[in-house]
Amino acid sequence: MKTMKTLIAASVAAASMTMIAAPASAELSASASVASMYLWRGFDLSNGAPAVSGDLTYSTGGFYAGIWGSSGDDSAGQEVDYYAGFATEVGGVSIDLSVWNYVYPGSSAGFVDNGDTYLDLSEVILGLGFGGVSFTIYDNVAGASSYNYYTLGYGVGSLSFTLGGTDSDNEDSNYSHFDVSYAYNDSLSFTFSQMIDEDNDDDLKFVVSYSLPISM
Template identity: 80%
Template structure:
């Protein structure tokens, strides 16, 4: 998933999600990215394999809509996300509200709830998973809330971020109806330039003591 999923690109994603600036006029943008793994909310969905992704977004007057696609995770195949939202600023506060729908081409039985907290049916169908995402930012601090609204038993995912210079720090965590699926992780990212970035991600939950993950990602604007 894009980490609002490469971030999110996600990123953005992963990811993976970044607030979209509200332009004064209509604008079409696109980018392509490659990463050493598909890091999504603290999990390596590509099982250590590289992931390729791309997006195209149309925005006008603060409203935006677009498509994000990825080579996918190791189990459920290619992923295509559809999104639409509105971004603006109210005084010193930036606000971004969007709806995302995630679809997959794999035919597996669904995500493993012990790993992600989601048990959506796999397959290239609308509604595999949908979220409403609310992002708030004040200066270097940001808070993002992901609310599952379709395709899963119900969960929230939260991120709290802080940017300083070329570094960004993010604490993320899931609050699921299945308490055994709740977890938290901490990410540190460094942007070498506008294209190249490095991320370290570590689970801080006692039930998810995975090894430290290291991701190198490169993105290139097309439009």
């Protein structure tokens, strides 16, 4: 946890120095997507059913905030996410620090973690990238039991590879997965996802997703 706080503090300091020289330009963007399943960190949350989602983001001078909504998962129903963050680049390293709140307005079940139920979930997310390599830390700050989720990714051309895993206070809930994605174009993509741990669903998952920007 101490390492996480130190890394975030260093990132914010570097981002602040860059922000002073960066001209502010406001932009409002939106998109809509449909996928053959709701794949979330290696899990099929929609139980094989298609999922529809959309987002609206306002950004200016590196800062951004927005809302993302989905038809939801099979147990908690509709999902609405609120987020705000700051993204910049320092010495060729991309830095993205944000806070996300996941809400399930249509369900009293909310987010379920290891048998416990929470009405919502919040994370602080720090993403770093250099060249084709990326590393992201998701730190649970509210809701659910304490955990960190990590991803290590590499992209080359239209292909991307992602290794994800959790580090939780409850060791029984730890798992890892590996994803391979291919972007046919800016809208159409295909993803294969495989759980690595024997204790979790070991079926190979295949997802087709299609996304379109919405003119604002």
